[in-house]
Amino acid sequence: MKDEIQARILKKSKESYQEVWGKSLVIFCTLLICMLVISIFVFITSKGLATFFENHASLKNFFTQSTWNPNMSDKNGKPLVGALPMILGSFGVTLLAALIVTPFAIGTALFMTELSSKKVRNFLQMVIELLVGIPSVVYGFIGLNVVVPFIRNHFGGSGYGILAGATVLFVMTLPTVTSLTVDALKAVPKHYRQASLALGATQWQTMYHVTLRSASSGIYTAIIFGMARAFGEALAVQMVIGNASLLPTSLLTPASTLTSVLTMGIGNTVMGTVGNNALWSLALVLLLMSLFFNVCVRMIGRKDK
Amino acid sequence: MLENEIITTKNVHLYYGQKEALKGINLNFKEKGIHALIGPSGCGKSTYLRTLNRMNDMIDNVKITGDIQLNGQDVYDEKMDLVELRTRVGMVFQQPNPFPFSIYDNVTYGLKMAGVKDKNILDEAVETSLKKAAIWDEVKDDLKKNALALSGGQQQRICIARLLANSPEVILLDEPTSALDPISTDKVEEMLLTLKDDYTCIMVTHNMQQASRISDTTSFFLDGNLIESDTTKTMFLNPKEKQTIDYLSGKFG
Numbered sequence: 001m002k003d004e005i006q007a008r009i010l011k012k013s014k015e016s017y018q019e020v021w022g023k024s025l026v027i028f029c030t031l032l033i034c035m036l037v038i039s040i041f042v043f044i045t046s047k048g049l050a051t052f053f054e055n056h057a058s059l060k061n062f063f064t065q066s067t068w069n070p071n072m073s074d075k076n077g078k079p080l081v082g083a084l085p086m087i088l089g090s091f092g093v094t095l096l097a098a099l100i101v102t103p104f105a106i107g108t109a110l111f112m113t114e115l116s117s118k119k120v121r122n123f124l125q126m127v128i129e130l131l132v133g134i135p136s137v138v139y140g141f142i143g144l145n146v147v148v149p150f151i152r153n154h155f156g157g158s159g160y161g162i163l164a165g166a167t168v169l170f171v172m173t174l175p176t177v178t179s180l181t182v183d184a185l186k187a188v189p190k191h192y193r194q195a196s197l198a199l200g201a202t203q204w205q206t207m208y209h210v211t212l213r214s215a216s217s218g219i220y221t222a223i224i225f226g227m228a229r230a231f232g233e234a235l236a237v238q239m240v241i242g243n244a245s246l247l248p249t250s251l252l253t254p255a256s257t258l259t260s261v262l263t264m265g266i267g268n269t270v271m272g273t274v275g276n277n278a279l280w281s282l283a284l285v286l287l288l289m290s291l292f293f294n295v296c297v298r299m300i301g302r303k304d305k
Numbered sequence: 306m307l308e309n310e311i312i313t314t315k316n317v318h319l320y321y322g323q324k325e326a327l328k329g330i331n332l333n334f335k336e337k338g339i340h341a342l343i344g345p346s347g348c349g350k351s352t353y354l355r356t357l358n359r360m361n362d363m364i365d366n367v368k369i370t371g372d373i374q375l376n377g378q379d380v381y382d383e384k385m386d387l388v389e390l391r392t393r394v395g396m397v398f399q400q401p402n403p404f405p406f407s408i409y410d411n412v413t414y415g416l417k418m419a420g421v422k423d424k425n426i427l428d429e430a431v432e433t434s435l436k437k438a439a440i441w442d443e444v445k446d447d448l449k450k451n452a453l454a455l456s457g458g459q460q461q462r463i464c465i466a467r468l469l470a471n472s473p474e475v476i477l478l479d480e481p482t483s484a485l486d487p488i489s490t491d492k493v494e495e496m497l498l499t500l501k502d503d504y505t506c507i508m509v510t511h512n513m514q515q516a517s518r519i520s521d522t523t524s525f526f527l528d529g530n531l532i533e534s535d536t537t538k539t540m541f542l543n544p545k546e547k548q549t550i551d552y553l554s555g556k557f558g
Contacts, residue, residue, distance in 0.1 A: 189402075191398060191400060191402040192402065192404055192405075194360070194363075194398065194402070195398065195402045195403075195404065195464070195467075196404070196414070196418075197360070197363070197387075197391065198358065198360060198391055198395065198396040198398075198468075199391065199392070199395070199414060199415040199418065199467065199468065199471060200387075200388045200389070200390075200391040200392035200415055200418065200419065200471060201388070201414070201415070201418040202387075202388060202418075205418050209414070209417075209418065210404055213404075213406070214404070214405050
């Protein structure tokens with residue numbers, strides 16, 4: 001009798017086997033994802049650095065020169081990989097778009113969380129989700145047919161350029177920034193607003209001095225996420241930016257971004273050549289920038305605690 | 306209306322949608338002193354308190370009838386300015402709710418919203434308010450500290466200081482110590498006793514001992530009705546109504 005009980009206790013049950021199996025499955029999935037991320041990083045880094053190590057392009061020229069013609073060499077025999085126009089173009093459209101999107105997103109989010117009725121809020125929520133769902137090629141198409149002619153007719157130039165790109169990106173990032181801002185505002189405890197009103201502040205004062213201030217780090221995060229999205233957007237920007245790898249002299253002259261050069265060039269280069277490696281270098285810059293955006297978001301989140 | 310009655314309420318009914326939460330309250334408060342509102346959960350005492358500075362206005366679907374006057378002025382008059390009303394009738398909530406800002410910014414908030422910019426006035430208000438709220442000695446060295454880093458009891462006293470900076474006439478307290486430990490509760494009670502000479506304090510409390518310890522008058526609410534109201538001494542020693550006797554002796558609660 002005693003032995004029987006002992007044997008039953010010491011024997012592994014079906015559930016404990018399931019436990020081991022379940023744990024291993026989860027760990028396997030996690031490892032796979034980690035492997036994927038690491039290999040992407042290693043791959044892009046090695047490819048991106050090949051331009052400088054194998055093809056002996058100068059790193060300084062990459063960031064400071066403005067001639068992008070990887071298949072040609074300069075007088076020192078180094079490939080012409082001046083990425084400054086694209087880097088400036090990318091930052092230009094991103095910052096400009098962020099500048100336009102921030103007030104609109106905060107305004108919309110405040111209206112949704114503080115002023116509107118539940119019905120209106122749900123409707124707006126639906127509109128925003130719909131905006132997220134529209135494919136970027138459609139945004140680009142609209143940009144090409146509406147924004148570019150509009151800019152051409154009202155501001156002059158060809159219409160293509162940073163202004164057109166930023167306008168399209170403004171519309172594309174608006175839903176992201178707005179919905180993240182809404183989340184940030186919703187996370188502000190109700191009792192802050194109550195306390196403010198009870199102290200004789202008006203609703204507007206409460207929104208401005210308490211709600212926005214308490215949600216500030218969440219709002220910064222929203223803007224940075226929007227900028228990350230804008231920085232990485234390729235197709236729609238490529239359709240309206242003009243794709244000239246020239247140093248942008250104004251918001252109205254054709255320009256290019258890291259992503260637009262990448263999408264344009266991918267089909268026209270052969271793996272292993274200078275031209276192809278140079279594109280990987282651009283991809284590496286994009287990767288590092290998105291890493292930078294992520295770190296920013298992390299830092300803001302940590303400061304909050 | 307007697308000369309020294311600061312708040313008078315006549316036949317106050319309040320409906321949340323179809324539900325009648327206050328069923329005709331007639332209650333007046335004399336100037337100064339601490340007035341306790343007691344009763345079991347859901348009896349309407351907090352709801353009643355919130356009608357006095359119109360904090361119920363924010364809730365959808367609320368209908369209030371009756372007459373509520375502050376210094377003879379109808380609180381629910383269409384022309385009543387909520388900003389003015391709420392600076393004169395301040396409120397302390399159950400959960401300490403300082404803003405996630407510095408102590409200094411918390412205390413000056415009301416004044417700044419009212420347009421006071423002079424740094425000398427603000428500095429002075431911070432010191433006097435924090436002193437009145439009996440927390441000056443604990444925080445004076447670090448007014449830039451985030452108010453959320455303080456203990457619950459300290460936070461509650463910051464909230465009271467923040468309200469005192471507005472120089473109100475009436476202070477509404479909605480179970481101000483129920484989220485605090487006994488020692489913090491003690492400090493808040495002591496402070497309230499020093500405030501009652503200058504301000505009219507109306508306090509909702511769950512804690513009958515607290516009402517008997519610090520209040521001058523006590524009103525007993527049950528089921529949306531005001532059962533009895535008298536000086537605290539009479540209420541606790543010689544209550545007239547059977548329901549009051551039953552509640553005070555712990556037969557229900």
